[in-house]
Amino acid sequence: MKKIVEQLENALDKQLSGHVDFAGRRQEQSLRFRSEVELGKFLGSADIIRDAFQAISETNMTYELHTTRSGIKVLAFNWSFDDTTPFLKEPFGLVPSNKHQILDFISTKINSVFYINKAAAEQFQRLSDDLRELEEKHINTPLIITGSSWGGHLAILSTLRLHHAIDVAESNGSKNTKRPLCITYGSPLVGDKFLQLAIAEQPQWNSFLNVVAKKDPVASFFASKTPYKPFGTFLFCTESGGHTAFDDEYTILLVLDAMKSSSYMNVLGSIRRKKMLRGASHESNMNLFRAGITLQLREVGVLDGISNDQIGEMEIEKKQIFMMERKSLKNVVDPVTKLNEMKISLTFMEWYMKVSRTTNGYYDSYKHPKTRVDFEKKQAVLSHHIMLNAYWKRFIEETNIMPQKKGSKLRKRWLFGGTNYRRIVEPLDIAEYYTKGNRNYIANRSNHYILLEKWFDEDKKQERRNKAASLTEDSCFWAHVEEALISLRNLLNGGSADVEKELAELRNFEAYVMGEINDYSLSPDVFVDGSSLMKWWNEYKRYKGNAFASEFAKYMYNKSYTNYH
Structure with missing residues (x-):
């Protein structure tokens, strides 16, 4: 949700100058919201949301490219009644992604196969070549990709493919790319848990806002009793102007169940007219979590349709997410700081190499220390040896999850540090390996060394x-x-x-x-x-x-x- 807010804040700021950069971060402090209701009000106040829907209403073909009054490019997908027929024939039809090669840009090494709506995959396949060409023309252009109803599926898949194309461009050194923002209106869920996870693994792809009006039967077509799962931020709204935002799975599915067609233009107009109010919840007898949830559900008129037990489950979910985020923030270490710490450890290894070179050499001094002084020197660097291996194994594992060409996430400084680490530390791992009487080290070599060497060879x-x-x-x-x-x-x-x-x-x-x-x-x-x-x-x-x-x-x-x- 934070990513969506940053993108929309940035977009609103730069609308004034006729230029939008969805990929950039604001240098000044981000707006702070005291509740998700207020966040919903902020999202609802964004002209971009109305402009995107206006582009859909002006789209006469399956997809068209528009330019808003403020100069923003919008790729809009329309969906005719005839296009709905394939969905209604197999309304819950999910097919594995490996049946559609066109979707291979989404898979990761952890989630190599996911399940997706069959009709969406087939329609995307039919549009693929011309659509890909249009997408890649705008790889360096701020772009909104949008669609309503079943057209939202195509908008989502187009956005994901453009993210992948940007990953490849960045891996080849491009610094001018712009990440797209996807806004859907009343779009049903498109895939299963494994699609949700594949997207979650790549934080730079987190750019989805799903606008859902109360009583929209299409948006809630797939909800809690189906294998479909949500991702991105959901902005729920009513014709009276009530609106609130959620991004946790359990609550999104419950609200979809409770919301059951409304004119989106009327709904968005009502939202735009509502003031952004900041105030405490009036649920004074409840704890903050439950009060916030109750306020949100009342805001979009679904409180009566959700039981106390379900609200209790939402409360538990919110608390767990809150605690996980606090723990995560507490444990977060700036990646640059961590790399610098590893450089200090590597300096100790370089010292050991220097003082060992004149007596049997670096490798053999570590393998067979002959004197007490040799042994003490080895003991002095053992902890650094262990820390360096743990850090680089974890870092390479996380980097290699992404299906990106040439390990693009490994920036020059990381690759330089990783190469020095490999050349200094791997010989010591080899020494330990053969001291134990083993053979054929190269056949049993750690994968993180293999990848570091591969990426270096591709880059050198x-x-x-x-x-x-x-x-x-x-x-x-x-x-x-x-x-x-x-x-x-x-x-x-x-x-x-x-x-x-x-x-x-x-x-x-x-x-x-x-x-x-x-x-x-x-x-x-x-x-x-x-x-x-x-x-x-x-x-x-x-x-x-x-x-x-x-x-x-x-x-x-x-x-x-x-x-x-």
């Missing part, structure tokens, strides 16, 4: 290096070294069932390391005496004797690595 620019990297770029380098050590020791101990295979893997490892050297992708500390790489090399050259001819062997025999910097 190809540059030719002429000096060694300060951090080894392949964060799995030491896993390759460990596998090479295991293959070599299998050969030395006669424990290999396939000698040719082991030798081929070692030749591949030589080529891999030489490629990294030529690209200056390794940090010089991998060649420190006592490192696992140097242990492997000393054992390998003894095993091979004078049978070396590779570029890597010549490089190592000549000790060219001493000049690698």
Whole structure:
């Protein structure tokens, strides 16, 4: 609901200058409302709501683009009586979204399939190509998308697809996009719980206002006794001008049940004439939650149709939402602040890397601390190691839920921080993995490292290096070294069932390391005496004797690595 208020406040402000930016935030303090009734009055006072409905009444085709008196673009969907027939044939027909490829822009990795009204999906499919072209022409334009009755379904689906197109544009670096605002009038619910959840997972898509007049049979066609679920903010109103807003599922469904056709233009006119009053509830013998609910229900004339028990359930629901919001606000940490905290932890890891480089190297000092001082250094960074892993695993999991190209939510600063984290911390995870006697780390690698590397590779620019990297770029380098050590020791101990295979893997490892050297992708500390790489090399050259001819062997025999910097 807060998002809708911000958008409408912003729209009202900028109507005065003939320009609307639905995506922008007001810099000054937002208006404060002392009750949802007053919020309803504010929503009802917005000219945008009347302008959008006016655009629908002037639409003669299935959809048309209009411009309001204040210069706002409105994409309006009309719905004829003939168009209603498919809905009435199968009034409760829900179909899985994967039956309609046109809807794949809504799904997320958590909710890959949802159920949607069959007739709405089929009609949207028929309009798809021309409608998509019109939508994408206005990706950088403030736009209201609106529809009444069953046309509201098309407005909702068009809005969702435009949100997705904006996500893709932003992932490719666009900074000029504008989020649409969707306003429906007497539109029935369109989908099930999983559609509701898919939209809830993407807060930037929260731009739906549903206006419902009392006694509208279409708006309440699907309510509490059906699988359909609401999303967005609902503005309930009467011809006398009463209006109030809700955005919690339980109350919306109960009020839809209680409200049973009215002229929307008359209703909106009555609302516009009502004053925005600020005052306390007269229900003095009730607690604030119950008093507020009673006032809202009386405002739209449905109080007599709702039992005390149902009001009690609403009260419980309100209290739970209130407590959850308070807890959420209490626990909210500014993402930038949290990232900065992680940078401090990463600084400790960098310190550990620096002081360990001269004695066996960073990787081997962590894997096998030899002295009490080495052990104390390792203990000093263990908590930072754990915190960094917990933070980045959670962050990547949340980021990857969104079905957006190239991890668009991972802004440059996050990707930079995540890449440094991966290159510093993953080698320590590899050290712990092989200390436990495991094999094949890469096959069991954590998904958050895989995604961080994938997003980095998609974003990086190809540059030719002429000096060694300060951090080894392949964060799995030491896993390759460990596998090479295991293959070599299998050969030395006669424990290999396939000698040719082991030798081929070692030749591949030589080529891999030489490629990294030529690209200056390794940090010089991998060649420190006592490192696992140097242990492997000393054992390998003894095993091979004078049978070396590779570029890597010549490089190592000549000790060219001493000049690698």
